Amino acid sequence: MEPVTIAIICATAFGIAAGIAAFIRQLLLSRDKSLNDEAQHKALTLEAAELEKIRNQMLGVKRFDSHYQLLGANKDAIEYLDDKIEEVLKKKYTLIEQYAMLTLKESTAIIAGESSEERKCLCDTLKAEIDEELAFYQTELQQLQKRRAALWDAHTGMQDRILDQEKLRNDHLDALYEHHSGVLEKVYIRHNENSEAIAKQSIDASTQTFKALLSLPFQAIIDYFKLSSGISVDAVKKEAASRDAVNAMEDQINGTNKSDDDILKNPTNLSALLRKKRSEPAV
Amino acid sequence: MQPSEWEIIVLKPTRVFLTFLASQLPEVDLPSLKKLQTDNTAYVIKKQSDDEATLNEIERHFATMFRHEICRWLGDDARNKIEGSFLDFLCCFKFEMHTHILLMENTLDSGNQLLRIKPRSVLLKWMRATVEDDEELVSVLQHINLSHLAENATVVIKNFNGLADIKPFLQQSYQKIFATEMLRMCDSQEQWPVIDSYETFTQYFSVSIHTQLLHLH
Numbered sequence: 392m393e394p395v396t397i398a399i400i401c402a403t404a405f406g407i408a409a410g411i412a413a414f415i416r417q418l419l420l421s422r423d424k425s426l427n428d429e430a431q432h433k434a435l436t437l438e439a440a441e442l443e444k445i446r447n448q449m450l451g452v453k454r455f456d457s458h459y460q461l462l463g464a465n466k467d468a469i470e471y472l473d474d475k476i477e478e479v480l481k482k483k484y485t486l487i488e489q490y491a492m493l494t495l496k497e498s499t500a501i502i503a504g505e506s507s508e509e510r511k512c513l514c515d516t517l518k519a520e521i522d523e524e525l526a527f528y529q530t531e532l533q534q535l536q537k538r539r540a541a542l543w544d545a546h547t548g549m550q551d552r553i554l555d556q557e558k559l560r561n562d563h564l565d566a567l568y569e570h571h572s573g574v575l576e577k578v579y580i581r582h583n584e585n586s587e588a589i590a591k592q593s594i595d596a597s598t599q600t601f602k603a604l605l606s607l608p609f610q611a612i613i614d615y616f617k618l619s620s621g622i623s624v625d626a627v628k629k630e631a632a633s634r635d636a637v638n639a640m641e642d643q644i645n646g647t648n649k650s651d652d653d654i655l656k657n658p659t660n661l662s663a664l665l666r667k668k669r670s671e672p673a674v
Numbered sequence: 675m676q677p678s679e680w681e682i683i684v685l686k687p688t689r690v691f692l693t694f695l696a697s698q699l700p701e702v703d704l705p706s707l708k709k710l711q712t713d714n715t716a717y718v719i720k721k722q723s724d725d726e727a728t729l730n731e732i733e734r735h736f737a738t739m740f741r742h743e744i745c746r747w748l749g750d751d752a753r754n755k756i757e758g759s760f761l762d763f764l765c766c767f768k769f770e771m772h773t774h775i776l777l778m779e780n781t782l783d784s785g786n787q788l789l790r791i792k793p794r795s796v797l798l799k800w801m802r803a804t805v806e807d808d809e810e811l812v813s814v815l816q817h818i819n820l821s822h823l824a825e826n827a828t829v830v831i832k833n834f835n836g837l838a839d840i841k842p843f844l845q846q847s848y849q850k851i852f853a854t855e856m857l858r859m860c861d862s863q864e865q866w867p868v869i870d871s872y873e874t875f876t877q878y879f880s881v882s883i884h885t886q887l888l889h890l891h
Contacts, residue, residue, distance in 0.1 A: 414860060618754075623751065
């Protein structure tokens, strides 16, 4: 059982405190919190850079126009509808870009500790309005494409190419919207202590399964995760059993019935501990 | 006493990771958040000169850590696009850094398991009693809770053949562990609380077990 070597390793800045007073004074400066917050700021900056990249890609897309030379009598009408479709896609992009910028700004505020239920409600309301607006754009887009198809009298292969291009742009916009909606929801849930408290209470209060808990706030983000490949259901069971064993051992070591509250609720025990006089060095 | 060349990161899953698992396995009863936060993986990274460099190091390794965490629950072959997103990683896990290390193996590289020593409320009470005459410190302590005390608490690197070996080890080594943890707070032994038995040690500290210590350096 005796270890081969024993070494105490510590960092200079966060190592040994000269005295208890010095240690207590630095307790409020949480390096963990600062590092976690900084890392999230950094990740959000990466998201903003990614958004900028997508913006440039979108602006750089050159719409097909070679078909105008080939089309017959309806050329002008088709060109008009093409312009209207382009307008819808641009309006959709502008709306999503504004929302994406808002989610990044709001996420930054949440990390900075400025989260509030009121602000979240405002964001939810705004998102519901944007959802409606986007649904309207989608209907408009489909109607315009349908009208254009009715006018198209030759070179249908070219129409397919144009439709594919429009579909690709539209799908990119939907993905961008979904991504940024997910960013805000995940950051909110990650930082919202209230939803954590609700979740803990619910888990502690009953033996209900996780699925029954999905009415809790984190239901909002479940759809933002794509399905993994290569999942093994057995791995979950094995991991859960392994953690049960560790949990049981921790209970045995720490005492299941000896929570901090139990110790503190027993004043005799606590006073005795704190009154103990030092007779010899502990080590 | 050696200056640290390494830092240890313990990844604590959040509700976002639990929700991720739920999205992957809609038909399976998943564990509670409490179970998810048991036996969390610890990772060793190279100690950096400042916090900015530490963050860069974490960013450099996050995809490896994220994949490992996903594979622990979903199997070795599980792959998900989420592994590549630093923001998703940070939403799924809080990281806790440890530089105060009691190494009980020949080298750090040979350590594969870790125990984390967590101060309990009695230690906080002791601290309050120790400085009760100093108004400024009493005022600071009013804002301190156990999570503050547990930050950068001592981690013991030691390999075990099985879980059953841990308690006997602690019963034998608690004084060394206690001394290491107290040295983090105060170097004058006469100020320390008296720990004259393993039972007393467990009044002041609890222990969490981490069966996986992975080396990223």
